[in-house]
Amino acid sequence: MPEAVIDKQQVASSFGRAAATYDQAAAFQRQVGHNLLERLPAAWQPEYVVDLGCGTGYFTRALARRYAVPVAGLDLAEGMLRFAREQGETGHGWIAADAEALPLRDESQDLIFSSLALQWCPDLGKALAEARRALRPGGRLALTTLVEGSLSELRAAWQAVDGFVHVNRFMPEAHLRDCLASAGFAGLSCDIETHVLHYPQLSGLTHELKALGAHNINPGRPGGLTGRARLRALTEAYESYRQPQGLPATYHVAQVQLYKEG
Numbered sequence: 001m002p003e004a005v006i007d008k009q010q011v012a013s014s015f016g017r018a019a020a021t022y023d024q025a026a027a028f029q030r031q032v033g034h035n036l037l038e039r040l041p042a043a044w045q046p047e048y049v050v051d052l053g054c055g056t057g058y059f060t061r062a063l064a065r066r067y068a069v070p071v072a073g074l075d076l077a078e079g080m081l082r083f084a085r086e087q088g089e090t091g092h093g094w095i096a097a098d099a100e101a102l103p104l105r106d107e108s109q110d111l112i113f114s115s116l117a118l119q120w121c122p123d124l125g126k127a128l129a130e131a132r133r134a135l136r137p138g139g140r141l142a143l144t145t146l147v148e149g150s151l152s153e154l155r156a157a158w159q160a161v162d163g164f165v166h167v168n169r170f171m172p173e174a175h176l177r178d179c180l181a182s183a184g185f186a187g188l189s190c191d192i193e194t195h196v197l198h199y200p201q202l203s204g205l206t207h208e209l210k211a212l213g214a215h216n217i218n219p220g221r222p223g224g225l226t227g228r229a230r231l232r233a234l235t236e237a238y239e240s241y242r243q244p245q246g247l248p249a250t251y252h253v254a255q256v257q258l259y260k261e262g
Contacts, residue, residue, distance in 0.1 A: 008076060008098065011120045015055070016079025018213030023056050025211035028197060032253050033059050033115035035193065036144050037066070039255060046110030048136070050074055050092075052099055053117020057084030063113055064090045074102070076120075077213075099127040104134040114143040116253075119170055128183040128258070138262035141185075143254075147192065148172040150251045154205065157237035161230055176254055186261035193253045198246035202238050205249050 015022075037059070047069055051060040054073030064071040070091020075081050081094040097103050099114070099121050112131050121127045124145075131141045148170050158166040171179075173192060180188050199205045241248055 008120075008122065012077045015075075015213035016077040018211060019056060019077070019079045019083035021211040022080075022083075022213065023058065025208045026058070028195060028251065029116055029212070030058065031195070032144050032193075033062075036113070036115050036142055036255060037062065039257060040111075040140075040142060046139075048109045049111045049113065050104065050109055052097070052102075052112055052114035052131070053120075054084060054094070055080050055117075057087055057090065057094070059113065059115060060084070060090050061087075063111075074099075075117075100130060102130045102134050106133055107136045107139075109134050110136055110139045112139075112141045112143075114141070116144055116146065118143055119145040124171065124176070124179050125183065128179065128185075131258075132184055132260060135260045137260060139260045141256075141258040141260075143256045143258075145176070145254050145256070146170045147176055147252045147254050150253075152250055153238065153241045153248055157234055157241070160237040161233045170252075173252070173254070180256060180258065183258065185258040187259040189257045191255045193255055195251045195253060197249045197251070198243065199249065200246050202235050202247055205247065 046067060049063050049067060049069060050072045051057075051063055052074050054060045054075045055077075057073050060071050060073035072092035073081070073084055073090060073094045074097035075084075075094070076096070076098055078096055081096060085094045095103060099118060100123055112135060114131075118124060118127055128141070135141065150170050151167050155167040158164070177190060180190055197205075199208075238247055
């Protein structure tokens with residue numbers, strides 16, 4: 001993904017501000033992360049584990065419980081780390097970290113777990129290279145990331161209203177697979193899950209995205225407040241997607257496992 005698309009500081013600030021509201025809005029994020037956990041080998045016992053893009057620390061603690069080892073929570077957003085720290089320690093604590101420049105020694109980790117975080121990296125290839133460097137021989141990077149087509153209904157509804165960028169851009173699946181294949185790992189698997197969430201009203205989706213810190217952070221977004229007329233037009237455009245269950249929001253999630261040569 002071109003570097004100009006994502007501003008790391010904007011990402012950190014947006015998610016940091018959402019720390020106190022994130023967990024209440026994160027049911028989908030937890031489902032995706034639990035699906036990733038379930039893909040890890042049941043009998044495997046990694047000794048050195050980090051949760052990259054740990055957010056509030058939900059999966060950092062889940063990993064510590066599962067493997068009964070200290071787990072470090074790494075995140076770019078200081079606000080998320082402060083919130084996670086207030087919930088208690090996991091052994092190795094909470095560390096401000098950029099996925100593209102990990103503060104980890106070479107060949108020091110058995111498992112790097114990262115759920116719905118690496119889509120915010122301007123250079124995914126650099127993040128994958130850093131993870132590979134930090135993994136011990138035989139180690140594994142387990143990650144989930146959103147791919148193009150996620151929130152397609154919201155994007156299309158906004159396109160009917162104006163020409164601004166209102167919805168975060170995600171990497172095309174083919175580009176993601178190319179990045180994974182060229183990252184130098186000994187083996188990989190990549191499966192795409194499709195999740196369709198439903199909301200009684202559009203405000204349920206937009207409020208949830210704001211509570212998660214995942215609302216629009218792309219260049220080309222409109223400045224200032226969104227006018228009432230545009231919101232009415234957006235609501236009318238989104239209504240064309242209504243299903244019996246409600247207004248759909250579709251997410252395409254890549255479930256990825258990368259294995260370092262032993």
